[in-house]
Amino acid sequence: MKQMIEKQNTTTFEAWWNTQPKFRSKAELARAVGTNRVSVRHWISGVTFPRDEYCDKLFEITQLNCFSPSEREAAREEHERMIPAEVKAARSSTYRANAELFRRRALASWRKRRERQRRLVTRAELDELRRDPRKRKNVCRNCGEILQDVGPHLRPAHKLTVAEYKEKWGFLRSRNATRSESTQEKQSAAMKRIRHQPPKWTRSLLPAAQAASLRTNRRGTARLEERLKARGKRLAARPQHWKRLREGDVVTDARIAQMRLASKSVPEIGVAVGLSLAATFNRLRRMGFPPRARVFLHGEPVGWRQFHALCSDFGLAEGEAARRLRMTVGWLGREPKPKRKGESLSPALAKKVVRLRAELLADYRHKPATRDRGGRPKQLAPTERAELPAKYDALRADLKAFRRWLLENPTAPRGAAWTWLCERFRAGAMRTLQFWPQFFAWLQKDYRLDTFRRAAWVPRDVAIQFLAGDYGASENVITYILEHQQANPPES
Numbered sequence: 379m380k381q382m383i384e385k386q387n388t389t390t391f392e393a394w395w396n397t398q399p400k401f402r403s404k405a406e407l408a409r410a411v412g413t414n415r416v417s418v419r420h421w422i423s424g425v426t427f428p429r430d431e432y433c434d435k436l437f438e439i440t441q442l443n444c445f446s447p448s449e450r451e452a453a454r455e456e457h458e459r460m461i462p463a464e465v466k467a468a469r470s471s472t473y474r475a476n477a478e479l480f481r482r483r484a485l486a487s488w489r490k491r492r493e494r495q496r497r498l499v500t501r502a503e504l505d506e507l508r509r510d511p512r513k514r515k516n517v518c519r520n521c522g523e524i525l526q527d528v529g530p531h532l533r534p535a536h537k538l539t540v541a542e543y544k545e546k547w548g549f550l551r552s553r554n555a556t557r558s559e560s561t562q563e564k565q566s567a568a569m570k571r572i573r574h575q576p577p578k579w580t581r582s583l584l585p586a587a588q589a590a591s592l593r594t595n596r597r598g599t600a601r602l603e604e605r606l607k608a609r610g611k612r613l614a615a616r617p618q619h620w621k622r623l624r625e626g627d628v629v630t631d632a633r634i635a636q637m638r639l640a641s642k643s644v645p646e647i648g649v650a651v652g653l654s655l656a657a658t659f660n661r662l663r664r665m666g667f668p669p670r671a672r673v674f675l676h677g678e679p680v681g682w683r684q685f686h687a688l689c690s691d692f693g694l695a696e697g698e699a700a701r702r703l704r705m706t707v708g709w710l711g712r713e714p715k716p717k718r719k720g721e722s723l724s725p726a727l728a729k730k731v732v733r734l735r736a737e738l739l740a741d742y743r744h745k746p747a748t749r750d751r752g753g754r755p756k757q758l759a760p761t762e763r764a765e766l767p768a769k770y771d772a773l774r775a776d777l778k779a780f781r782r783w784l785l786e787n788p789t790a791p792r793g794a795a796w797t798w799l800c801e802r803f804r805a806g807a808m809r810t811l812q813f814w815p816q817f818f819a820w821l822q823k824d825y826r827l828d829t830f831r832r833a834a835w836v837p838r839d840v841a842i843q844f845l846a847g848d849y850g851a852s853e854n855v856i857t858y859i860l861e862h863q864q865a866n867p868p869e870s
């Protein structure tokens with residue numbers, strides 16, 4: 379392998395090695411740099427290029443340009459470029475053959491390096507800092523480590539939330555309480571760069587918010603926004619602060635919302651639209667979407683409720699349902715915690731639930747309605763029949779509001795409807811349409827969009843037509859259930 383690699387950058391290093399008088403063996407140089415003999419041999423022969431920390435030491439010793447902080451990156455790239463493709467392929471196949479081992483090794487050496495790099499204050503300093511939360515906020519009061527920002531260190535190192543940490547050591551609940559000076563400056567510069575002005579409502583609502591903050595003076599309510607939220611005040615979109623893309627467009631709420639409805643995760647959306655994770659997350663949160671990627675069915679995120687409905691509709695024991703979803707019984711054991719009752723399921727699991735429901739429903743529709751007397755098969759499962767009237771009411775109310783807007787804005791350009799919808803989401807309205815991506819797909823595919831735009835339709839009819847498609851039942855059945863709520867529909 380050594381012979382196959384052209385020695386361009388390292389020739390200077392090799393030349394230096396051959397002419398220098400100071401080190402008598404490679405082992406000696408290795409000791410001075412803090413590595414082993416084999417690594418030094420590989421560097422000299424050009425098989426590998428040293429990492430930054432070794433480049434620092436090598437530059438100190440050799441004064442060679444290829445190790446200097448300014449030129450080492452170029453030298454490393456040149457080295458990478460010179461490696462023949464077959465060598466690269468051979469290396470990656472060795473890696474892949476034993477990927478787990480290599481990953482473990484890399485992680486272990488990363489941990490070792492990190493452990494070496496930890497800087498701690500002395501015991502006396504720590505005692506002093508613990509008495510005064512205003513000083514050196516970037517030093518962890520729990521362990522005395524000097525950090526960039528304390529926040530991200532707390533959970534992995536001490537299993538603490540930031541709020542608990544602040545309370546424990548008497549910090550203010552401000553966001554800056556656990557940040558270093560340099561992060562603080564960076565943040566401030568960023569705000570100045572975009573000429574950030576506090577939104578108008580800050581001034582007008584501040585007195586109210588302050589009064590409210592006395593009442594809602596709980597953990598995690600430090601920010602004005604959260605205090606206002608506690609009073610039921612929701613924030614409107616501020617497109618003037620939205621990130622501008624290279625083409626001059628902004629990343630609209632609509633774009634983010636549509637990706638969320640397609641069950642994309644925050645990182646996926648962030649990468650696709652070019653926003654940071656925090657910005658993506660916060661905009662989704664303000665629109666009232668669930669904090670994580672979800673799958674939506676019949677106008678709500680798929681959660682435990684749908685799992686239980688699956689069991690009761692098709693007479694499955696929970697263990698059997700878990701088995702058919704290829705989940706362990708241990709997973710079921712974790713399930714009934716009250717905290718998780720209203721929680722949604724992960725997209726992967728939710729998709730399995732939706733698929734299993736579709737399979738079971740297909741069987742169910744072929745069975746006679748009663749075991750002894752026969753009868754036509756039913757189109758809808760019991761929970762579907764039970765939930766339908768409430769879903770219809772909510773959907774019809776949203777459609778009414780939608781239609782009103784369409785009538786008031788007959789000349790609205792394409793996309794304006796989505797902008798309006800997202801504004802309504804931010805105000806906590808249109809919650810049914812918000813979680814029903816199938817409705818928008820149906821509009822696109824099965825409904826005449828121009829008819830819809832002209833608002834030449836009746837909310838009741840559109841709701842029934844759509845529900846029939848979404849539940850896979852006939853319009854007659856849907857209408858019958860709505861007219862005879864809870865009664866048994868005629869099956870056609």
Ligand SMILES: [Zn+2]
Nearest residue numbers: 518520521535
């Ligand atoms: Zn710590």
